[in-house]
Amino acid sequence: MSLIYQPAEDSFLICDAVAKLKNLNNKKILEMGSGSGVIAEALINNHVDEKNLTLVDINLEAIKNLKQKFPKSKVVRSDLFKKIHGKFDLIIFNPPYLPTDKKEDKESKLATAGGKIGSEIINRFLKQANTYLEKNGKIILLTSSLTKRIDWQDYEKKILEEKKIFFEELVVWELTKY
Numbered sequence: 001m002s003l004i005y006q007p008a009e010d011s012f013l014i015c016d017a018v019a020k021l022k023n024l025n026n027k028k029i030l031e032m033g034s035g036s037g038v039i040a041e042a043l044i045n046n047h048v049d050e051k052n053l054t055l056v057d058i059n060l061e062a063i064k065n066l067k068q069k070f071p072k073s074k075v076v077r078s079d080l081f082k083k084i085h086g087k088f089d090l091i092i093f094n095p096p097y098l099p100t101d102k103k104e105d106k107e108s109k110l111a112t113a114g115g116k117i118g119s120e121i122i123n124r125f126l127k128q129a130n131t132y133l134e135k136n137g138k139i140i141l142l143t144s145s146l147t148k149r150i151d152w153q154d155y156e157k158k159i160l161e162e163k164k165i166f167f168e169e170l171v172v173w174e175l176t177k178y
Contacts, residue, residue, distance in 0.1 A: 004062045005035040009165050014094045014142050015042040017160040017172040021140075027089040030054045030132065032080065032125065035062050037069045039092060056084065080121075081128045091129055092140040095122050097147045123151045130155075130177050139175040144168045153177070 005011075019042055029048060031039055034055040044050055050072040057063055063077045076083050097119070122143065129139055130153065140160070143150060145168045155175035162171045 004059060004065055005033075007036055007038040009163065010094055010097075010142050010144075010170050011036075011038050013161050013163050013170050014092070014140065014172050015039055017140060017174075018042045018092065019046055020160070021046060021090075024048045024090070026052065028052055028054070028086070028134070029090045029092065030056065030084065030088040032056050032091060032093040033058075033095055034066055034075075035059070035094075037066050039094060040066070040070055040073065043092075054084070054086075054088070056080075080125055081132060084132060087132055087134045087137070089134050089137050090140065091132065091137070093122075093125055094142045095125060097122060097142070097144045119147050119150045122147065123149075126151060126153050126155065126175075133177065136176070136178065139173075141173045141175060143171050143173065145171075 015038060018039060024043070024046055029043060029052055031053065034040055034057045040053055040055055043053060050070055053070065053073040055066045055070060055073050055075045056078050057066065058077065058079050060077060063075055066075045078084060122141070133139070139155070155177050158174045160172045160174050162169060
């Protein structure tokens with residue numbers, strides 16, 4: 001059985017940012033790495049119609065859970081954008097962002113480890129994401145001060161939320177490419 005990433009400080013920080021977003025009615029929204037569905041719930045609480053959500057995860061257990069919780073949303077099992085079609089007004093991603101820890105078990109690594117330096121999954125995502133954004137679309141992305149060498153491509157960055165916890169600082173970014 002696969003582990004579904006349980007909401008923690010990072011999830012709640014991105015939910016805080018999502019709660020403050022305006023004019024989401026009738027916007028097509030993709031949430032990458034939907035996990036437990038906590039961010040999708042925040043979107044719905046912010047007046048997003050569930051039918052406008054596409055929820056994506058690589059974890060089969062998460063997909064089963066999301067299909068039950070959000071029957072009106074499109075739920076897709078995919079490694080990033082491999083099985084995604086169309087364009088979106090908003091793409092949200094709370095990625096695995098920590099550098100790989102050799103002591104961490106395989107299940108936990110899937111949810112938390114972003115690669116050797118932490119940014120490998122984020123960099124793949126950022127390279128692919130622009131293809132799936134509508135004109136003037138935005139990305140909401142969470143990163144950690146522990147994540148090294150993020151390749152921001154040509155995105156304009158704006159900080160929406162930040163929080164210091166224990167040994168790291170979490171930042172929620174709004175990214176735009178014009």
